[in-house]
Amino acid sequence: FENCRIELPGHGAFTTALEIRHASGVSKDGQGNQRHHYGCQFLNLGGPVVNLIQRYINQLERNRRALA
Numbered sequence: 001f002e003n004c005r006i007e008l009p010g011h012g013a014f015t016t017a018l019e020i021r022h023a024s025g026v027s028k029d030g031q032g033n034q035r036h037h038y039g040c041q042f043l044n045l046g047g048p049v050v051n052l053i054q055r056y057i058n059q060l061e062r063n064r065r066a067l068a
Helices: 047-067
Strands: 004-008 012-028 034-043
Touching (some): 004 047
Antiparallel strands (some): 004 012, 012 034
């Protein structure tokens, strides 16, 4: 998929191409709606975008540890 806009709350957004690498089974959310799960690979990311994603992941990990 080309020109996919990814927003990282509190960190910004970027546009990239995505490739579907894995599709898992369908599950249901808390309201009974079907949910499809896909694993994607970002394609052709530049260094600044990789840094942005890493900062976002680091923040999520800090938040997760603070809740434990």
